[in-house]
Amino acid sequence: MQDAGRRHPEAIPEFKQPENTGWFVREHRIEYLAPAFLGDEIEVRTWIAEWKRVRAQRRYEFIRKADGKILVKGETQWIFVELTTGRPIPIPVEMLALFPIVSEQTDSATSIP
Secondary structure: OHHHHHHHHHHOOOOOOOOOEEEEEEEEEEEEOOOOOOOOOEEEEEEEEEEOOOEEEEEEEEEEOOOOOEEEEEEEEEEEEEOOOOEEOOOOHHHHHHOOEOOOOHHHOEEEO
């Protein structure tokens, strides 16, 4: 989930991480629904479910490509920080505009190869 969250901005050419800022994970939740097996090709979908002043709630689904079965659902609360101090800072409005909130319907989610 962490890798998918960090790679999501790569799908948005206009995105540029503001200098000296980053994201810290505050909380992960994972629900395992079915097993994956050696050789399974897995698609990871991720999207922003909620923005707060200094937080983003990101959701994920791990789907077996062969049968479309959802294997794992998860969510992470990310905190936007100033890297030299580690203190939370407000998320820039430019960033909010590039990553719209997506409902539970994953049609608009970003797939991470």
